[in-house]
Amino acid sequence: MSQQTSLPFDPAGEGSAALDALLRHAPPVEAGVWDELRGADGRSRPAWERFARCVPDDAEALDRRVMQVARQLRQDGVTHNVFSDAGAAVRPWSLELLPLLIDPVDWATIEAGVLQRAALLEAVLADCYGPRRLLHDGLLPPSLLLRHPGYLRPLHGVVPAGGQRLHIVAFDIARGADGQWWLVAQRTQGPSGLGYVMHNRLTISRQFPDAFRELRVQHIASSYRRLIDALDQRAQDVAGGHAPRIVLLTPGPYSETWFEQAYLARYLGLPLVEGSDLTVRAERLFLKTVDGLEPVHGVLRRVDDAWCDPLELRPESALGVPGLLQAARAGNVVMANALGSGFLETPALQGFLPGIAQRLLGQNLLMPALPTWWCGEAAAWAGVRPDVVARTPDKLVRSTFPRSGRTSQVHDAPPEIIDADPDAWTVQGRLPFSRTPIWAAGRALPRPALLRVYAIADALGRWHVLPGGMTRVAQRADGSVSMQRGGSSLDTWVMTSGRVDEFSMLPSRLQVEDILGRRRPVTSRTAENLFWLGRYTERTEQLVRLARVVLDLIDADSDAGEPVLATLTALAVRKGLVPEGVPSLLQSPAVFERALLSAIGQPQGGGAWSVAFNLQALAQASQALRERLSAEQWSLIRRMGEDFAAALELPGSTVPDRTQAGEALERLALQLGAVTGAQTDRMTRDHGWRFLTIGRLLDRLIGVAVRFEAFLAGGALASVAGIDLLLELFDSAITFRARYQRHEDLLAVADLLVMDDTNPRAYAGVLRRLRTELRKLPGGEAGAEPLLALLPTAGAGLTPDELRGLDDAAIAARLLTLSRDLARAGERLADAIGERYFALATEDQRMQAV
Structure with missing residues (x-):
């Protein structure tokens, strides 16, 4: 138990500004609960005095640090999904500035109790799925075990691959009024929080680097390395001499803790997969990748037992893998944790564990439960x-x-x-939880705190406790610590009197063989999401350009004739900028403009699929790719939608005005340019990037072909105004003026927008890049032939010689046919890529050696 300091607080002492800020406006110590900051006499505890000496901050400086933490969380895109009767909402992760401080004596008590309980739970599992002596001896009521849906009878008698059932266990503990730590709950299926624990540590330790060093706070990286090393070693036998592949199985983007799952997967270097990414063949687990089916030997899962296998467990589950239970039963995959531990989480078990500990361990429990x-x-x-x-x-x-x-x-x-x-x-x-300080509104406020600590088994089955954890606090004195109910989190600093572990997640020096096996697989689902990320990026960019062209035309004193106005009307309706049935630009430019301005910021469609709708689709695609996109790129995509919505808000009006919309579109165009730059220049050129690029190019090909077709079919290119507008839509006006000067004929337009392979938006330029990337897809040149056959064999499918001697009408006819053919070819190619790479579900898929 922690001892109160006998030394009074000296406001003139070293580091007194921070401690004075913590104590000056804090409410009195609450009776009947333990106060982490102060003793019953109101004096600060030793750990907080040491902390304050290293933090020469007054209240204003601490306020600034709070804002820095919030800004860092926003920049990193740290989120938490909250669910209610109204639906799901993504909210920023809540992290308080001040850590929970645990001194070496307290930690030794916690560590001993947690180690013992982790070993006990492993022994209970071994008995319940083995001889069931606990049932026979009356130490565990049969109805408590056999009625619990978390006890999976199909696994009775099964020894899991690797021999270990529990690899990681989370214990929620709290300190009582007497300073003793009590067990509140335990989590054994897929304990959550490790990703948040690491991010919290990185964020808060940077705020107080001197205090972190001087208090000798124990580092936590070795615990993560121990977890992944143990899984890797246990999967060696399953892999049969090959390098084991381990994946992190997630429920997906709608999971409460989706961010931390993606963050943890990236930190551990594991592919983040959903159930649909995996398949079981011949009692073995495989990952669906764009290269075919690749074996999986270990699964760090965040999907609860009941949802893991719709074949044998919950049939309505879309989160699991059919046949996973049989693969585990056959010993062909290491599961962390093994299926069937859910019954250990029932609170009723706590009343029987003291007797069970005596029977299985011959020990009294060191840490009491409620x-x-x-x-x-x-x-x-x-x-x-x-x-x-x-x-x-x-x-x-x-x-x-x-x-x-x-x-x-x-x-x-x-x-x-x-x-x-x-x-x-x-x-x-x-149990009245202890009160730990949080910094809010310029003062320290005591709040109820619950600490989650993690026990991790090494490759030999020995348990180790991560020296830290995730502390959750209530935002109000009478509030809940649950993150779903508005709770917040703290970093947890475990101080040591011994050596500080300087371990890094970087393992030993790599060998050439290791390098050859370190290529990250691209799952079919990831490839499809990247493909659509590219498509929605390009689609949004084209919509923004079209919207700006239409609004500028309405605003300007233009000499655009009837064919141009009719063409732009049809194009705006076809591309979703305005709903069908709206009076055209010819009939009522004001009504048409209002319809465009009304739809442009509506994310739910409503008859139109305008800019905000596509921004939302773009954000959803990026949300599913959290583990692959940099924090900067993901944050930029998210901010585009937020900034665009904010820019269109106008008090007292539901429709933005033309100036307001123009400024919002201009800003969005710049942001889209930044996203395009990040996609082009800041992503590794693996197969995933290739699918993103192909998606962009395909949507560009289809988009420019549809626009060219509309201008040709509507006769809009018979006028200079029509040519000028088409050049703006192709982002090629400057090049056209420089190259052709005063010429406005259709042959010049065809040269620049169709046959020039140096123009990135011309047919020939898009097709050249498409052919290049298609040849680099899995399967090589031979595999790309069926895809390439859908496109012209060279150039744009049209040469200058074919236009020699033709008048404008004949040239227009050739271009119209070509545009329609290329738009259809683009759609067929998109379907063919999807059928080949995004739906690996047939028995004749290639399997790599197990």
Whole structure:
């Protein structure tokens, strides 16, 4: 137990500005709870005095640091998905400035208790899926085990690959009023938070580097290395002499903790996969990649047991892999954690663990759990029934078994409901959580804190505790620490009196063989998302250009004739800038303009699929690619939509004016240029980048072909105004003027916009790049032949000699046919790429050696 300092706070002492800021406006110490900052006499604890001596900040400086932390989280795109009856919402991750400080004596107590409990849970699993001595000896009630959906009977008698069932266990602990640490809950299926733990550490340690060093805060990187090394070594036997492939299985972008899963996968160097990325063949697990099916030997999973296999578990699951249970049963994949540990999470188990620990370990439990009464035991229920009837504040009723997707829920169940099915209910004592300071509104506020610590097994089955964890705090004194209910997080600083671990995630020196095997696979789903990221980027850019051209035309004193106005109207409707049925530019330019301005910022369509709609699609595609995109690129894509929406807001009006929309579109065009630059110059040229580039080029080919076709079919190129507008849409006006000066004939337009392969928006230029990238796709030149056959064999499919001697009408006819053919070819090519690379589901797919 921590000891209070006997030294009074000296406001004139070294580092007093920070400590004075923490103490001066803090409310009095609350009776009946442990205060992490102060003792019962109001004096600061030693750890916080040491912290303050290293932080020469006053209240204003601490306020600035709070803003710096918030800005860093926004820049890194750290988010948390919140779900409610109204739907899902992505909100920024909440991280407080001040860490939770744990001294060496307290940590030694926590570590010993957690190590013991982790070993105990592994032993319980081994018994329950083996001899079941705990059931036979009456130490574990059969209904508590066999009725729990987390106990998977198909796995009874199965020893998992690698021999270890639990690889990582999370324990939620809190400090009571007497300073003792208590176990509140444990998580064994797919414990969450490790990604947030690392990001919190990187963020807060940079705010207080001197304090971090002087307090001798233990580093946490070695725990992550231990986890991945243990999985790698256990998967060696499954891989049969090949380098094991380990993946991180995620529920996907709609998971509550999607960001931290992507962040953790990137930090550990693991492919982030969803259930649809995997398939089971002949009791072995494979990853669907654009190169074919590649074997998977280990899975670090964040999908709960019940959702992992729709074939044998929940049939409605779209998150799992059909046949995964059989692959695990056959010992062909190492699962971290092994399937079937969900029953360990029930609160009812805590009442039986002391006796189980005596039987399996021959030890008393070092860390107590909350007082627990499983109502399935008649004596226990009879003992606490009066408290439930009286609704005493020191006890709460929880469900024994999972409810509404949660391991257990607090429930206001009346005694009659519990009487009807006592096995389904558990009563637990309440623990007033200790209060730790957060910095808000210019002062330190004590808030309830719950600490999650992680035990990680090494390759030999020995347990180690990550020296830190994720501390969650309530934003209000009477609030919940749950992140779903508005809680916040802290970095957790474990101080050591010994050596600070300087370990880095960088392993030992690589060999040439290691380099050859380090190419990151590109899953079919990732390739498809990148493909559409490219398409939506290009599509949005073309829409912005079209919108600006139309608005400028309405605003200008233009001599555009009827064919030009009719063409732009048809094009705007076809590309989704305005809904169908709106009066045309010829009939009512004002109404047409209002319809365009109204639709431009609507993300939900409503008859049009304008700029905001495509920005939203672009953001969704990037959200699914968090582990592949840099923080800067993802943040830029996200900010484009936010900035565009903000720029179109006008108090008292639902429709932006022309000037406002023009400025918003201009800013968006610049941001899209930055995104294009990031995609072009800041991404590794692997197959994933290639699919992104092909997606961009295909949408460009289809887009420019549709625009050229519209201008030709509408007769808009018979006028100088029509040619000028088409050149603007192709972003080629400056080049055209410099090259052809006063010539405005159709042959010059065809030369620049069709046959010039140096123009990146001309048919020939787009097709040249497409052919180059298609030949580099998996399968090489031979594999690319069916795709290349859909395109002209060279150039744009039209040469200057074919236009020799033709008048403008004949040239227009040839260009119209070519434009229609290329638009159709682009659509067919997109479908062919999807069929070949994005849907690997047939038995004749290539399998690499297992």
